[in-house]
Amino acid sequence: MFAFIIRRILQAIVVMMVISLVGFSIKSKIGDPVRDLVGERVTPEERAQIADKMGLNDPFLIQYTRFVKQALKGDLGRSFIYNKPALEVIVRHAPATIELLIGTALIIIFVSLPLGIQSALQPRSILSRFTMSFSTLGVSMPVFLTAILLIYLFAVNLQILPSYGRGETVDLFGNGYWKTGFLTHDGRLHLILPCLSLSSIMLPLFIRLIRSEMMEVLETEYIKYAWAKGLSPARIWMVHAFKNTLLPVITVFGVQMGITFAFTILTELVFQWQGMGFIFLEAVERSDISLLIAYLVVVAGVFVLVNTVVDIIYGFINPTIRIAGTR
């Protein structure tokens, strides 16, 4: 077990090294740290002087080592469009994205569980047929189109929900870092449409997954035994069958929230949501390389960290993984 953990952590470090190397190569190839620091109004002589002082003429490896050292201290360069440290820009915009994900997760949990269970218990009922055909359609629908349709319906035609922005927010810890929309009525209204469109990608998948897992469990011997024993249907479905449906569903849930993160970029663009995806697109549009690379390093870091932790937890639960070493 110890060897497995070490191996897994080593792999995570190697991946982060490769990603930071890629990021740094891009940055040193097309980035312009002098402009990031002092803007564009300096003479070429001054630029050369500053570049020399910043060590931009040093060999690649020395510069890379410096980049990694600074990154470990939390310095990922300066964003020139915000004129702030890039990491700070990302951290300030992260809560908006995280709240989007939380809202989406809530919708997925509260909608897919009842619908999935219902269509597993009564696969021939009208509601389950409707759910299943709707979920086939949902898979084929791009998230930005769902978002646009929702805006057209609820914001332009019915005019009952706001179409863009976060609305009124409250400062959660009093230091300006985490502004939440969950605590005000206006903020919650603004959350509805973005979260609905984000959850539309994952809902079909979860309903199908819960349905097929539940149907499989209902066929097993111990459920038949529970029926023979004369337990009440509610107890068999909810306690015996549902509990064993949940484990694979939770596993997939983790992975899918990662994928949903990629889709937040699209949703944030449609709803002008000031989150991480929005500033990423802004960085691309105005070629803010430092911010772009900082985004790459932070997002990759979060993914690698989460995957490593999840793998190690699996190692504890399922010994075959850690013995084989490979999945």
Place this chain on the structure above:
Amino acid sequence: MKTKLQKFKESYFLYAFRRDKVAMASFIALVIFVLLAITAPWISPMNPYDSHNIDLMNSEIPPMWMEGGSPEFILGTDNMGRDMLSTMFYGLRTSIIIGIGAVSLQAFIGIVLGLSAGYLGGKIDAILMRIADIQFSFPYLMVAIFIGAVFQLIFGVGSYERLAIPLLTLIIGLSNWPMFARTIRASVMGEKNKEYVEAARVIGLPRFTIMFRHVLPNSLTSVMVIFTIQVASAIQSEAALSFLGLGMPVTRPSLGSLIRAGQEFIFSGSWWITIFPGLWLVIFVLVINLLGDWLRDVLNPKLYKG
């Protein structure tokens, strides 16, 4: 000796196809879509790439059944005065070219790496599959968006837009190959211990020949199954990239960039600029997905769940 055609006529594949109405309907729809895309330059009412045909006076004309519509533009015009129907045909064409090109690239990378990993085994297998695992741990759309962003910065917006089709093919191809590598590796692992491979080895055929001439053809069924579904997801990725502004430019639109271009006009009530290309894309992807699901059930019911 039966000819191939006769064999096909008596196969279970055709039998299953004829019995499934959904599969038949989606196959017919797919054929129509592909025909429309191929013949787009001849059947479109106008050429949306040619700026001579475009008249700004014609912008934002509603579909012909609505008030203010004209029979010249059946589905109306967009904000630049282009006929919606024509841009949708041309957009479909671009989306299909990129979708098939990108998945072919994915399949090529995936087959070469997956076949080597599965047949050669040992260290090569461990290294290749570890790389695939690591790329798999990041969402492929995220990978595609990032490669796209970096390409756009390296090439500059102008040349990126000129090279958009090959670049998008490359981006989507690179972002989603591990799926193919894993699938082909799994079926190669099953094939390589069979007797015909043993026999080929005994008569002294070179390893390369055995891999590509004997093992590969027998492992291709699994590739066919995921190929269709991957095309659907590649077309969706292309639409997503174009929607973000990292794809086809508005002057040579794909379905994604049409939706992007029409997005802001939804507030002024010109819904058709966005909704028509959007529905067009949804129906097209839906048809491919339905066909892909059916193919999976028929060819390989136990391949994967969900």
